[in-house]
Amino acid sequence: MPFSTLKLHAELLRGIRELGFAKPTPIQDEAIPPAMAGRDVLACAMTGSGKTAAFLLPILHRLIEKPRRTTRALVLTPTRELAAQILEDLNALAVHTPLTGAAVYGGVGMGPQEHAFRSGADVIIATPGRLLDHFRAPYAKLAGLEYLVLDEADRMLDMGFLPDIRRILRHIPARRQTMFFSATMPAPIATLAGEMLKNPVQISLQRQSAPAVGITQAVYPVSQELKAALFVQLLERNILREALVFTRTKHRANRLADYLVRHKIIAARIHGNRSQAQRTEALAGFKSGKYRVLVATDIAARGIDVEALSHVVNFDVPAVPDDYIHRVGRTGRAEATGDAFTFVSQAEEPDLRAIERAIGRSLPRVTLPDFDYHARPDTKLEIPLAERIAAIRARKSEERARARAKAERKGGGPGAPPARGGTWAPKAHGSAHASRGPRQSRSRS
Ligand code: AMP
Numbered sequence: 001m002p003f004s005t006l007k008l009h010a011e012l013l014r015g016i017r018e019l020g021f022a023k024p025t026p027i028q029d030e031a032i033p034p035a036m037a038g039r040d041v042l043a044c045a046m047t048g049s050g051k052t053a054a055f056l057l058p059i060l061h062r063l064i065e066k067p068r069r070t071t072r073a074l075v076l077t078p079t080r081e082l083a084a085q086i087l088e089d090l091n092a093l094a095v096h097t098p099l100t101g102a103a104v105y106g107g108v109g110m111g112p113q114e115h116a117f118r119s120g121a122d123v124i125i126a127t128p129g130r131l132l133d134h135f136r137a138p139y140a141k142l143a144g145l146e147y148l149v150l151d152e153a154d155r156m157l158d159m160g161f162l163p164d165i166r167r168i169l170r171h172i173p174a175r176r177q178t179m180f181f182s183a184t185m186p187a188p189i190a191t192l193a194g195e196m197l198k199n200p201v202q203i204s205l206q207r208q209s210a211p212a213v214g215i216t217q218a219v220y221p222v223s224q225e226l227k228a229a230l231f232v233q234l235l236e237r238n239i240l241r242e243a244l245v246f247t248r249t250k251h252r253a254n255r256l257a258d259y260l261v262r263h264k265i266i267a268a269r270i271h272g273n274r275s276q277a278q279r280t281e282a283l284a285g286f287k288s289g290k291y292r293v294l295v296a297t298d299i300a301a302r303g304i305d306v307e308a309l310s311h312v313v314n315f316d317v318p319a320v321p322d323d324y325i326h327r328v329g330r331t332g333r334a335e336a337t338g339d340a341f342t343f344v345s346q347a348e349e350p351d352l353r354a355i356e357r358a359i360g361r362s363l364p365r366v367t368l369p370d371f372d373y374h375a376r377p378d379t380k381l382e383i384p385l386a387e388r389i390a391a392i393r394a395r396k397s398e399e400r401a402r403a404r405a406k407a408e409r410k411g412g413g414p415g416a417p418p419a420r421g422g423t424w425a426p427k428a429h430g431s432a433h434a435s436r437g438p439r440q441s442r443s444r445s
Helices: 010-019 026-036 051-065 080-093 111-119 128-135 153-158 162-171 187-196 224-236 250-262 276-288 321-328 346-359 385-410
Strands: 041-044 073-076 101-104 123-126 147-150 177-182 201-204 215-221 243-246 267-270 293-296 311-314 338-344
Touching: 010 051, 010 080, 026 041, 026 051, 026 177, 026 201, 041 051, 051 073, 051 080, 051 123, 051 147, 051 177, 073 128, 080 101, 080 123, 080 276, 101 111, 101 128, 111 128, 123 128, 128 162, 153 162, 153 177, 153 187, 162 187, 177 187, 224 243, 224 250, 224 338, 250 267, 250 293, 267 276, 276 293, 311 321, 321 338, 321 346, 338 346
Parallel strands: 041 177, 041 201, 073 123, 073 147, 101 123, 147 177, 215 338, 243 293, 243 311, 267 293, 311 338
Antiparallel strands: none
């Protein structure tokens, strides 16, 4: 059925047409009519199903009907990338309407976000931590809120956001329409949904237990040490035109990105330790074709929507089958086709078998012709733990020596007490407790 049967506002239909959406996806077909009628919605839906438009369209439709200069809709989402992506979708869908949206997330200045609250952006898309930071200020009142969306609720739970969500609920009106989206419905999520929703329409699309059709999945068995070389070969032979590649840790992401650059492959990286500016630049550069490869950790996997992306490579086998399905969901979206390659070392075989059980089929094993699977590795992506610890110890002992020398220079001999705020600590007791690390910053949001 075409979008016109959904009776959406004409200016929204224009936006939809210009985006090239021919007809609603199943989640849109099921969620939009009851949501337009004001019902709460509880939907089990994955990234890639078209869920963003499924909640944005009915909200935008209702907002156009009676415009006001105050924030009336809040979308809560787990990651910065996802918030930015949802805002992008909103701007495209609402391009012919006067409605405005703003994204509120950590890692960037509070100023422009404060402006969004003060000027009454119609829709605020926020990560929980940063939203709570704003709530401490008097300008961030959401007293006029009418619509609340919880996006990727299961992922928010995984990331430890449940207490933050409960705190946010205390700041917003209880009388509102709520839409709740989650890829999975474990017990704590079902409980939260029960607390937040009133007589919801329940939509459970056939759980997408396999990635979208149109994706060719293959497994490359290869030793851990030769994964980087195999990846470069696939790029050099143009079997991979471009690739979003996932590694297990930030450390491996960094080392792989360095390895690629050494092999003249233009690559960027995106993970939790990167600043917002760096992440935005990396993603934009990858989308525009400036970077051929984007190396990412799982945290970045959600919310990346790269049109016509041809390849996802799991450099390491994801430990959780759901993560595999999510990652592979980056490619082959909205009827495009794509490939998903997974590099598996012998130690990772059990994790791969768990994935195969979850998707209900075994994945074909592929070997790259003329690749020397017995070559001596030319790099080590992982510095053995013992070596890393030794390096940290050496650095610390150097720092201590420097601090001691400084204290001696300042004031009379090795036994002297430290200056205020100095790093000197008495040798005998408790020095381990004296040296706390820097305060952990809120890097989740
Ligand atoms: P989402 O599940 O919201 O992340 O959407 C996945 C992708 O599908 C995005 O690239 C959307 O732009 C696209 N999309 C959403 N709705 C439709 C539709 N009705 N027809 C074609 N593509 C769509």
